[in-house]
Each structure stands twice: as C-alpha cells, then as structure tokens.
Amino acid sequence: MITTKGVGEPVAGSSLSKKLEPGRTKATMVGIKLQKNQFDKKRVDPEYLMLILEGPDLGAGFEGFLIDKDSPEKGAHKGQVAWVKASEWAFSDGTTKTGVEIKKDNEILRYLKHICQQTDCMKWFDAQDGKHETIQSFVEQMDKDKPFAGKEINVVIAGRQYKDKKDYMQWDLHLPKFIGKSIPLEDASVPDADSKLIVFNKALHVKELAPVASFGNDTDAAPVTKKEDSFDLD
Numbered sequence: 001m002i003t004t005k006g007v008g009e010p011v012a013g014s015s016l017s018k019k020l021e022p023g024r025t026k027a028t029m030v031g032i033k034l035q036k037n038q039f040d041k042k043r044v045d046p047e048y049l050m051l052i053l054e055g056p057d058l059g060a061g062f063e064g065f066l067i068d069k070d071s072p073e074k075g076a077h078k079g080q081v082a083w084v085k086a087s088e089w090a091f092s093d094g095t096t097k098t099g100v101e102i103k104k105d106n107e108i109l110r111y112l113k114h115i116c117q118q119t120d121c122m123k124w125f126d127a128q129d130g131k132h133e134t135i136q137s138f139v140e141q142m143d144k145d146k147p148f149a150g151k152e153i154n155v156v157i158a159g160r161q162y163k164d165k166k167d168y169m170q171w172d173l174h175l176p177k178f179i180g181k182s183i184p185l186e187d188a189s190v191p192d193a194d195s196k197l198i199v200f201n202k203a204l205h206v207k208e209l210a211p212v213a214s215f216g217n218d219t220d221a222a223p224v225t226k227k228e229d230s231f232d233l234d
Contacts, residue, residue, distance in 0.1 A: 005156050012065075016058065016161070017080060019080055019081065019082050020067050020080045020081060020084070020157060022171065022200075022206045023081060023200055024154065024156050024200040025055050025157065026055070026056050026154055027053040027056070027155050028151060028152055028153070029052065029053060029115070029119065029149070029151070030052050030081070030146075030149070030151060032052065032115075032139060032142055033049075033083075033139065034050070034135070034136055034139050035047060035048045035060055035063075035128075045092060045093070046104075047104070048085045049111055049112075049139070050083050050085075050086070051084045051175070052082075053078045053084055053114035054080070054081045055153065058081050062079070064081065066076050084155075085175065086175055087175065088158070088174040089108050105134075105135040109135065109138070110141070112138070115148060115185070118146070118151075118152060118153055119147070119151035120151055121147035128142075131185075145188035153185050153188050154185070154186050154187075154199045155186075156175065156176055157173055158176050158205035159173045159174065159207070160174075160207040161209045162209065163209065167211075169209070172218075176198050176204075177200060181196055182198045184198055195221035200217065
C-alpha cells in the first residue's frame, strides 16, 4: 500500500546529469590532457587539447562521479564534470588557404597561455620556459602541477549530440572558437560590464540529433540517456 506519511521534500539536484552539457557555466579546471585524433588521416599528428572541467557545487543532494573510481574514500565531485575540447577541431601542423604556416605546438601553447592568464597562473607558465622538449611534456607538467586548481572561470560550452555504440545519447563537447576580442573562457571575477566572454547561442553552439518518433502519440519523448556510473580523469 502507498502511504503519504513520512514523504520528504524533493532532493535538489537528484535528477541532474552528472555530466556538464552545452551552455554557459561557472567551472574550475581539474585536469588537462592531449588526446590524439585517431580518425583524422589527412593531417599530421592531429591532437585535441582536452580540458577536464567541474561545474558549481550542487549541494548535498547531488551525487557526482567519484573523484577516483579505484579509491572511493576520496569522495565524489560536488558538481557536474566533463572532458571538453579546447577547440572543435584538433590542433595540427599545416598551411592555410592563404599560405600561412600553422605550427601545432605554437597554437597549443597560445591556448595554454590564455588559460593561465584567466586562471591567474602566468608565473607558472613563464617558469616553464626552456624546460620542455615537446608540447606533450609541457601539457603533462601542467596537468601534474595543476596551477589552475581552484580558480573559477566562466566558460561557454558548445556541443554535438551523437549516439554511442549502445545507442545512448551523448555529447561531444568543445569550446567555441575565439571571435574578435571575444573569448570562450574567462576569469570568473571579471565584472559583467568588462566581460569579453562569448555569448552562448544555442543555434550556433549546439548540434542536436533530430528526435525520433516513438510508438503511439508519444512523439515528444526525450532521448534515452546513458546511465552514468563512471568518470575517468586519466
């Protein structure tokens, strides 16, 4: 029998996804990696710069991913998390249509400098001068030292929706490209009047899969979402 006695209040955050989704949010960086694009065979050694972001603390009712799935005693993330590409397209060496030579290492380094400028860790960035033979080594050191830890940023996240091998809806997330003086991530302490953060525009920044009609009249059914049970920082 269903009883109405002892029924509590709704738990804040209990129905929220554990993963960040497209939109504007406040976040902190918890890691940074280089990830090879294995599907691009046309360009030379293309790599994504991956930012691992954690959103705002959602309170005691939110159950986030474990910080370390092999060490539950470390607790769980207090906010939503996600791997987000710094750019929709992987970084690689090449030449533009106008003949300008592009160097992958330089482009990644410029992005790392921007991150450090917005997370108040330029002293760490400058201290790396001459210490690394490769950009891989530079990024690995940044991920190890985490000079950006705890520094809040405002960030605009774009994304492309897709279905994984198990037919679940997922998001391939990336930051929008720089537009003029507008930037995709910014020190959260910058006043709104002085902000250069890109304005989130769903029409421009989100690519959703067309909904599939289900049986009967239930044509507005939401897509199936993958059960979220793990999140790996490595």
